[in-house]
Amino acid sequence: MPVQIPKEKWTGKIREVKFGGTQEEGGTRSSSITLGGVSTLPFLYFEGDMPRKTVIAMEVLDVVREDYPALAREPFNDVLESPSSWAKTCVEKYGAEAICLKLEGTNPEEEDKSPDQAVEIVKEVLSAVSVPLLIYGCGNDEKDSKVMQVVSDATKGERCLLGLAEEERYKSISVATMANDHAIVAFSNLDINLAKQLNILLTDFGIKPENIVMDPLQAGLGYGLEYSYSVIERIRLAALMGDQMLQMPILCDTSISWKAREAHQPNEAYGDEKIRGPYWEATTGLSAITAGADMLIMRHPSAVKMVREAVEELATSGGGE
Amino acid sequence: MGMTAIEIYKLLPKTNCGKCGVPTCLAFAMKLANKQAELSACPDVSDDVKTQLEESSAPPIRLVTVGTGDNKIEMGNETELFRHEKTFYHPTAYSLIVEDTTSPEELEAKVKEASEVEFERVGQILKMGMLAIKASSGDPAKFTETVKTVTGKTSLPLILISDKPEVMEEGLKIASSGKPLIHAATKDNWQAMAELAKKYECPIVAFEEGGLDELAELTQNIKKAGVEDIMLDFGKKSLGETMRLLTIIRRLSAKKNFRPLGYPVILSLEGDPEKEALAAAVFTMKYSAALMLNDISKWKMFPLFTLRQNIYTDPQIPIQVKPELYEINNPDENSPLLFTTNFSLTYFTVAGDIENSKIPSYLQVIDTEGLSVMTAFAAGKLTPEMVAEALEKSGAKDKIKHNKIIIPGMVARMSAKLNEKSGREVLVGPRESSGLPKYLKGLSEGS
Numbered sequence: 001m002p003v004q005i006p007k008e009k010w011t012g013k014i015r016e017v018k019f020g021g022t023q024e025e026g027g028t029r030s031s032s033i034t035l036g037g038v039s040t041l042p043f044l045y046f047e048g049d050m051p052r053k054t055v056i057a058m059e060v061l062d063v064v065r066e067d068y069p070a071l072a073r074e075p076f077n078d079v080l081e082s083p084s085s086w087a088k089t090c091v092e093k094y095g096a097e098a099i100c101l102k103l104e105g106t107n108p109e110e111e112d113k114s115p116d117q118a119v120e121i122v123k124e125v126l127s128a129v130s131v132p133l134l135i136y137g138c139g140n141d142e143k144d145s146k147v148m149q150v151v152s153d154a155t156k157g158e159r160c161l162l163g164l165a166e167e168e169r170y171k172s173i174s175v176a177t178m179a180n181d182h183a184i185v186a187f188s189n190l191d192i193n194l195a196k197q198l199n200i201l202l203t204d205f206g207i208k209p210e211n212i213v214m215d216p217l218q219a220g221l222g223y224g225l226e227y228s229y230s231v232i233e234r235i236r237l238a239a240l241m242g243d244q245m246l247q248m249p250i251l252c253d254t255s256i257s258w259k260a261r262e263a264h265q266p267n268e269a270y271g272d273e274k275i276r277g278p279y280w281e282a283t284t285g286l287s288a289i290t291a292g293a294d295m296l297i298m299r300h301p302s303a304v305k306m307v308r309e310a311v312e313e314l315a316t317s318g319g320g321e
Numbered sequence: 322m323g324m325t326a327i328e329i330y331k332l333l334p335k336t337n338c339g340k341c342g343v344p345t346c347l348a349f350a351m352k353l354a355n356k357q358a359e360l361s362a363c364p365d366v367s368d369d370v371k372t373q374l375e376e377s378s379a380p381p382i383r384l385v386t387v388g389t390g391d392n393k394i395e396m397g398n399e400t401e402l403f404r405h406e407k408t409f410y411h412p413t414a415y416s417l418i419v420e421d422t423t424s425p426e427e428l429e430a431k432v433k434e435a436s437e438v439e440f441e442r443v444g445q446i447l448k449m450g451m452l453a454i455k456a457s458s459g460d461p462a463k464f465t466e467t468v469k470t471v472t473g474k475t476s477l478p479l480i481l482i483s484d485k486p487e488v489m490e491e492g493l494k495i496a497s498s499g500k501p502l503i504h505a506a507t508k509d510n511w512q513a514m515a516e517l518a519k520k521y522e523c524p525i526v527a528f529e530e531g532g533l534d535e536l537a538e539l540t541q542n543i544k545k546a547g548v549e550d551i552m553l554d555f556g557k558k559s560l561g562e563t564m565r566l567l568t569i570i571r572r573l574s575a576k577k578n579f580r581p582l583g584y585p586v587i588l589s590l591e592g593d594p595e596k597e598a599l600a601a602a603v604f605t606m607k608y609s610a611a612l613m614l615n616d617i618s619k620w621k622m623f624p625l626f627t628l629r630q631n632i633y634t635d636p637q638i639p640i641q642v643k644p645e646l647y648e649i650n651n652p653d654e655n656s657p658l659l660f661t662t663n664f665s666l667t668y669f670t671v672a673g674d675i676e677n678s679k680i681p682s683y684l685q686v687i688d689t690e691g692l693s694v695m696t697a698f699a700a701g702k703l704t705p706e707m708v709a710e711a712l713e714k715s716g717a718k719d720k721i722k723h724n725k726i727i728i729p730g731m732v733a734r735m736s737a738k739l740n741e742k743s744g745r746e747v748l749v750g751p752r753e754s755s756g757l758p759k760y761l762k763g764l765s766e767g768s
Contacts, residue, residue, distance in 0.1 A: 003573065003579070003582070005569055044565060067677055222631065224631075227666070233405065272618070275595075279595075286602045309599065314564060314603070317562075319564070
């Protein structure tokens with residue numbers, strides 16, 4: 001009995017966004033990363049293209065606070081004090097394709113590191129690793145506007161992904177992004193309309209669409225994951241159906257899954273936390289990928305390994321072709 | 322995905338006799354299409370047409386039940402490709418596989434493990450779906466013995482796995498009253514297996530690794546033999562290929578109403594524990610009705626059940642926490658008192674931020690039918706009266722000595738009224754929950 005494979009005819013395609021500046025582009029990265037180019041739902045090769053596998057970046061913090069779980073510290077215990085060594089470990093030991101440097105220590109209500117100190121850290125990380133960088137501020141608008149401007153200047157040519165732009169605060173980071181031809185991360189809070197609205201604001205402000213990556217907020221497993229899952233699916237479907245203002249690549253930060261105590265705290269009833277914790281993060285990542293994420297920012301090396309294994313196998317052929 | 326009124330009309334006698342209570346056959350057809358009438362009201366319609374019409378009104382993916390009583394598992398009856406379009410109905414049934422070659426001690430331990438896996442999360446009890454017994458030995462006596470042992474030790478519904486009808490029948494003789502799932506009918510044995518399914522009144526799996534064409538052929542044969550409760554198994558493939566086949570089957574059945582594949586899918590993962598965990602996560606999101614696993618360690622099952630709970634939550638009905646007075650960081654009678662709503666996300670965020678502040682606190686949760694603070698306030702589901710009443714009910718007065726309450730900054734405008742209704746001094750907290758650690762620390766240093 002012949003079965004007709006049902007194929008959707010998508011009219012839209014995800015825009016390609018390139019980050020990481022090589023020598024020819026005036027940077028020092030050994031290679032750049034291109035996101036997007038996708039013209040089907042994740043891994044459905046029988047009806048469209050998904051030219052590249054999900055990119056996995058790993059997070060590096062300039063300051064590790066008390067609430068950073070012990071289990072997540074373990075693989076980095078020797079390097080937590082040094083963002084550059086931390087980044088090097090991620091790349092050389094765990095195969096991170098990019099580093100997301102979160103400058104949380106610049107927060108004026110906490111360590112209050114100066115913009116110059118921030119630049120110093122960024123430079124150290126840049127020289128320690130040759131993969132592309134994402135650089136995030138601390139979330140304090142006033143401070144970020146100072147920090148991100150000098151960070152942008154100091155990384156001219158490196159074509160970083162700078163974040164986070166939000167609906168209420170996107171202007172200063174947009175200026176910093178445009179000044180030195182970086183790309184920007186547009187963060188919205190679990191809402192397809194807000195995601196679109198922010199993309200419109202950013203492009204109206206002068207950012208080219210091919211310089212925008214969306215972060216629609218990844219909620220952790222057990223703590224609203226289903227909202228993220230459906231928002232990402234809806235964004236991707238709208239993009240494939242032709243909504244140009246949603247055709248930006250999507251990135252999801254799975255480090256949030258470590259906020260759940262049940263993910264990583266010792267508890268016999270929930271099984272061995274040494275593997276439960278990474279699996280909790282990997283599951284969060286798999287849900288993002290299955291829904292449509294093009295890049296993940298991850299925390300634990302074992303979770304990275306699990307997701308990478310799954311992506312390799314999802315990307316094999318067969319089934320519907 | 323029923324037929325249209327015109328399609329139905331073509332099959333009716335077109336006599337306009339009116340015996341069905343409606344003046345014309347066309348009007349009757351319209352009522353049928355809208356499910357406002359029963360076909361049995363027409364005395365003249367042929368049996369053939371009856372079957373045809375009944376089939377067209379059946380759900381696109383058949384509902385299959387395995388087991389009986391409280392522990393029965395229902396699979397299928399899904400209608401959507403994406404949960405946001407409506408919801409997913411029947412959560413993936415995770416099932417442990419045991420073999421009849423396993424030693425009695427190990428068998429007992431595994432059956433016990435599967436029967437006892439149980440987690441409680443946000444008010445739901447999460448348990449294993451079924452237990453699969455594989456006739457690896459090929460020896461009917463051995464299989465019989467194993468099925469006997471297992472049925473005596475678990476109330477989980479069973480899956481009996483053998484491709485030999487004579488072995489399967491031995492298992493069914495013992496277990497059929499519990500309505501086990503027969504795994505499986507293949508292109509070589511389907512006649513005999515279908516006979517067993519009918520004789521013992523059990524659902525059956527159509528197993529075919531050779532492709533969807535062959536699988537559809539097989540289900541048609543089984544159906545023609547008189548068996549309706551069928552599940553699909555297309556064998557072990559790579560993660561990607563499996564996900565694509567599951568997607569194709571869901572599209573064909575739910576959206577194209579393609580009957581030969583309109584059945585729930587059961588798959589056996591059987592890899593190393595970690596690989597199984599990754600595959601199970603993907604197929605929980607993408608369309609598997611049941612998964613058979615070799616390993617059900619708690620580190621794996623707890624996150625997996627949590628994922629299933631998330632994905633199968635009805636998007637129209639937010640998950641809610643119990644409206645109670647929660648104690649965070651071991652508060653005493655002098656600790657601050659806050660309130661928030663019972664929308665799970667709101668509660669988890671607020672409780673998490675209080676936890677991070679390390680300040681012992683009380684958090685009164687108000688029943689807002691699962692709405693967040695601002696939405697509930699705007700909808701009139703978070704009022705000063707309700708907060709006062711909740712505090713009264715939870716006995717906050719007896720536990721807390723002071724007379725203050727912290728109000729979410731977003732709804733500061735109901736402070737005066739809350740003061741009047743509760744008699745408490747109202748302190749305005751931060752607008753965002755993320756401001757709580759700083760706010761609470763400031764409060765405790767100030768006092």
